[in-house]
Amino acid sequence: MNSATSSDRLRSIMGLLRELSQDPDPIRSINRYYLGMRPLFGDQALISVSLRGVPQGHYRVMRFLHQPGVGQEGFYDLLFGGREAPVVSGGVLGDFIDSGEPAICRGLTIAWDPVLKDHLSPYRLLAAAPVFDNGEALNWVFFLHTDVEAFSDMDMEIRMLQANLMGGINSAKQAAAELRQATAWIHREVDEIAQLQKGLLPEQLPRAPWYELAACYATFERAGGDYYDAFNISPDGARTTEAGTRLGIFLADASGHGPSAAVVVAMVCTLLRTFPGMLLRPGAVLDHINHCLSTTQINHSFVTAFFGILDRETHSLTYACAGHPVPLIVNRLGEFETAKAAGDIPLGVRNDHRHTERRVHVLPGSTLVLYTDGVTEARNVTGEFFGEEGLRQALVASWPAAAEQVLRGLTLRLQSHQGASQPQDDQTLLVMNML
Numbered sequence: 154m155n156s157a158t159s160s161d162r163l164r165s166i167m168g169l170l171r172e173l174s175q176d177p178d179p180i181r182s183i184n185r186y187y188l189g190m191r192p193l194f195g196d197q198a199l200i201s202v203s204l205r206g207v208p209q210g211h212y213r214v215m216r217f218l219h220q221p222g223v224g225q226e227g228f229y230d231l232l233f234g235g236r237e238a239p240v241v242s243g244g245v246l247g248d249f250i251d252s253g254e255p256a257i258c259r260g261l262t263i264a265w266d267p268v269l270k271d272h273l274s275p276y277r278l279l280a281a282a283p284v285f286d287n288g289e290a291l292n293w294v295f296f297l298h299t300d301v302e303a304f305s306d307m308d309m310e311i312r313m314l315q316a317n318l319m320g321g322i323n324s325a326k327q328a329a330a331e332l333r334q335a336t337a338w339i340h341r342e343v344d345e346i347a348q349l350q351k352g353l354l355p356e357q358l359p360r361a362p363w364y365e366l367a368a369c370y371a372t373f374e375r376a377g378g379d380y381y382d383a384f385n386i387s388p389d390g391a392r393t394t395e396a397g398t399r400l401g402i403f404l405a406d407a408s409g410h411g412p413s414a415a416v417v418v419a420m421v422c423t424l425l426r427t428f429p430g431m432l433l434r435p436g437a438v439l440d441h442i443n444h445c446l447s448t449t450q451i452n453h454s455f456v457t458a459f460f461g462i463l464d465r466e467t468h469s470l471t472y473a474c475a476g477h478p479v480p481l482i483v484n485r486l487g488e489f490e491t492a493k494a495a496g497d498i499p500l501g502v503r504n505d506h507r508h509t510e511r512r513v514h515v516l517p518g519s520t521l522v523l524y525t526d527g528v529t530e531a532r533n534v535t536g537e538f539f540g541e542e543g544l545r546q547a548l549v550a551s552w553p554a555a556a557e558q559v560l561r562g563l564t565l566r567l568q569s570h571q572g573a574s575q576p577q578d579d580q581t582l583l584v585m586n587m588l
Contacts, residue, residue, distance in 0.1 A: 162193060165189070165192075165193060166193065169185070169186070169189040169190075172185055172189075173185060173186060173322070177326060177329065177330060177333075178326070178330070179323045179324075179326040179327040179330060180233055180235075182322070182323060182326055183233075183319065183323050184232055184233060186319050187199060187201075187216065187218060188218075190315070191218070196220050196221045196222065196298075197220055197296055197297060197298045197303065197304075198217075198218060198219050198220040198223065198276060198296070198297035198298065199216065199217075199218045199294065199295070199296060199297065200214065200216065200217050200218075200246065200269075200294070200295040200297065201214075201215050201216040201292060201293070201294050201295070202214050202215060202246060202250070202292065202293045202295075203215050203238075203291065203292050204250070204290070204291050204292065204293075205291050205292075207240050208240075210242050210247070210251070211240050211241065211242045212240070212241060212242070212246065212247065212250060212293075213234060213238040213239065213240055213241070214231070214234060214238055214239075214241065214246075214268070214269075215231075215233060215234045215235070215238055215292075216231055216232060216233060216234070217229075217230065217231040217269075217272070218230050218231075218232070219272075220275075220276070220297065220298060220299060222299075223275045223276075223299070225271070225274070225275060227271075228272060241268045242268075243267050243268060244266045244267050244268035244269060245263055245266055245268075245269075245273065245279070246268060246269070246281075246293070246295060247268070249279075249281040249293070249295070250281075250290075250293055253283070253290065254283075255280075255281060255282050255283060255309070255313055256280070256281050257278070257279070257280045257281075257306065257309050258278070258279045258280075258281075259277070259278055259301045259302075260277060260301055261273070261276055261277050261278060261279050261301075262277075263276075273297070275299055276297040276298060276299055277298070277299055277300065277301045278296075278297065278298040278299075278300065278301050278302075278303050278304075279295060279296070279297055280295065280296040280297075280304075280309050280312065281293060281294075281295050282294045282295075282296070282309070282312060282313035282316050282317075283313075284316050284317050284320040285317060285320070286320065286324055292320060294312075294316040296309075296312055340375070342412075343375045343376055343411070343412055344375055346375075346376045346412050346415050346416075347372070347375045347376040347377075347415070349415075349419070350376055350377065350415045350418060350419065353380065353418070353419060353422045354370065354380070354381065354382070355368075355381075355382060355383060355384075358383055359383055359384055359385050359394070359396070359400065360396065361385065361396035361397075361400070362396070362588065363398075363465045363517075363587065363588050364400060364463070364465075364585055364586065364587055364588055365555065365556045365585070365586045365588065366383055366556055366583065366584070366585050367555075367556035367557045367559070367560040367583070367584045368381055368383075368560070368581070368582065368583040368584070369560060369564055369580075369581070369582050370579075370580075370581045371576070371579065371580045371581075372579050373410050373527065373576050373577060373578050373579050373580075375411070376411055376412050376414070376415035377410065377411075377414065377415060377418075377579035378406060378407035378408070378409060378410060378411075378414025378415060378417065378418055378579055379404075379405070379406050379407075379418070379525050379527070379579040379580070379581040380403075380404070380405045380406075380407075380418040380421060380422055380581075381402075381403065381404050381405070381523075381581055381583055382401075382402075382403040382422070382425065383400065383401065383402050383403070383583070384400070384401050385397055385399070385400055385401075386399040386400065386401050386432050386433070386462065387399075389431065390430070390431025390432050390433040391431070391432065392426070392432060398464060398465040398466050399433075399462055399463065399464050399465070400462070400463045401432055401460065401461070401462050401463075402459075402460070402461050402462075402463065402523060402583065402585070403425060403458070403459070403460045404458065404459045404460075404477065404523050404524075404525065404581065404583065405418065405421050405456050405457065405458040405459075405477075405500075406456065406457045406458075406477065406525040406526060406527070406579070406581075407421070407454060407455075407456045408454050408455050408456070408499075409454060410578070410579070413454070414454070414579075417446075417451055417454050417456060417501075418456075420445075420446065420449070420451070421442060421446075421456055421458070421500070424441065424442045424445050424446075425438070425442065428441055428442075429441075432462070433462065434510065435460040435461060435462060435471060435472050435473035435508075435510055436473040436507065436508040436509060436510040438460050438473075439458060439460055439473050439475050439497075439500065439508040440506075440507055440508055442456075442458070442500055443475065443500040443501065443502075443503075443504070443506060443508070444504060446500050446501035447500075447501055447502070447503065447504035448504060449501075451501055454501060455476075455499040455500060455501045455502050456475070456499055456500040456501055457474075457475055457476040457477035457499045457500070457525075457526075458474070458475040458476075458477050458499075458500055459472065459473075459474050459475075459477040459478070459479070459480070459523065460472065460473055461473075461480070463515065463585075463587075468514055468515055468516050468517070468587075469512050469513065469514055469515060470482075470492070470512065470513050470514075470515045470521070471510060471511070471512045472492070472510070472511060472512075472513075473497070473508040473509060473510050473511070474494060474497055474508070475497050475498065475499050475500045475508060476497060476498055476499035476500075477499075477525075478494075478524060478525075478526060478529070478541075479492040479493070479494050480492055480521045480522055480523045480524075481521070481522040481524075481541075481544065481545060481548060482513065482515060482519060482520070482521050482522075483519060483520045483548060483549075483552055484516060484518065484519050485516060485517070485518025485519060487549070487552065487553075489545065490513060490514075490515070490519070491513070492511070492513045493511055493513075497509055515587055516587065517587050517588060518553075518587065519586075519587045520548070520552055520553070520556075520559060520584065520585065520586050520587070521584070521585040521587075522544065522548055522559075522563070522582065522583070522584055522585075523582070523583040523584075523585075524544065524580075524581065524582050524583070525578075525579060525580065525581045526578065527576065527577075527578030527579045527580040527581070528544060528567060528580050528581070528582060529541050529543070529544060530577075530578060531567060531570060531571050531574075531576055531577075531578075531580065532571070532574055532577070533570050533571060533572055533574055534572050534573055534574045539567060539570045539571075543566070543567075543570060544563070546566070547562060547563045547566035547567070548562075548563065550562060550566065551563055551566075555586070556584045556585060556586045557584075559584045559586070560582060560584045563582055563584070564582065567580070
């Protein structure tokens with residue numbers, strides 16, 4: 154073989170390998186391989202069979218590529234039979250498969266075969282090679298030629314190695330294709346969960362002459378574990394769309410991320426909206442949610458929560474916490490008011506826990522900022538937390554202004570702090586101005 158011929162062969166092999174590396178489809182890849190290798194290694198015929206999913210002693214003929222020049226009437230090339238290929242047994246191929254060993258048969262003379270009929274009649278050489286998958290010979294490849302000396306025993310060794318290496322590549326591509334399909338299905342399911350979760354949030358925040366609200370919500374993953382709600386409360390303690398003198402504000406953060414946290418959040422939302430009593434005692438509301446979560450199998454999850462009731466007549470915020478940050482409050486003079494942490498444990502941890510209620514005065518002109526810990530625990534590229542102090546500074550820089558403007562100022566400061574660093578938790582901010 155001269156150098157020019159050798160270079161041409163190497164270029165052909167390199168081109169074939171490049172195509173195989175780019176093609177994710179396992180069936181198309183195996184067809185390209187067989188068709189590409191035939192002109193490089195002689196005008197041989199090839200039969201491949203599969204033992205997958207068939208009874209013992211049976212097989213499917215998946216491919217039959219005849220040697221060029223074998224033009225007997227009725228002969229054809231079967232590029233890929235797939236699952237529609239008939240299940241057969243016996244014949245010369247069945248004998249080789251039953252032996253379980255690779256073999257070369259020279260001087261082959263088969264005029265008629267019960268499976269392949271007269272399609273073996275032109276060939277004088279047959280080499281059988283098992284192709285293993287996870288330790289089992291689930292496929293076989295048979296090389297055929299009209300010349301009994303077409304290739305040596307070493308050629309047979311090379312062909313068996315080639316067949317098994319290509320089988321391994323094909324299995325990996327099949328697994329990758331199945332993984333892509335499964336991943337796409339999971340993504341669709343998670344996206345649906347995310348859409349359902351977003352549907353639990355208020356479509357529009359309530360409005361009244363004595364307050365204004367603005368909120369933003371960003372999930373770390375497609376579906377998140379944060380939840381917020383705001384609603385007017387009637388004099389008899391019922392949830393209402395009518396603007397009155399009381400406003401309820403609820404914020405929750407389920408442990409973890411993703412679909413599991415979103416499911417827990419959906420439970421919290423349902424429990425809040427179906428609370429059987431009057432929505433006038435925040436501690437009682439959290440006690441009810443806690444009892445229901447504690448008696449439900451939620452796989453060691455827990456939820457931090459804040460529920461507060463603003464009363465225009467008493468200019469007060471009555472609230473209860475379940476391991477959640479208390480709101481930041483700036484009065485009309487630009488001074489921070491102190492809302493004491495209730496120190497209660499998260500929801501879903503202990504069934505018999507009772508949540509403490511506290512009260513703080515909130516006069517007109519004040520601004521309240523409620524948040525989840527994904528805000529204060531946001532890190533910059535060096536790992537430094539945004540922290541409550543960062544949130545305070547952002548609030549001072551954004552205040553006084555309309556609730557939407559304050560919210561925008563807070564989010565811009567938060568984004569500036571994070572820079573190129575990706576958030577590691579869901580982030581929720583709710584801003585309220587007392588008018």
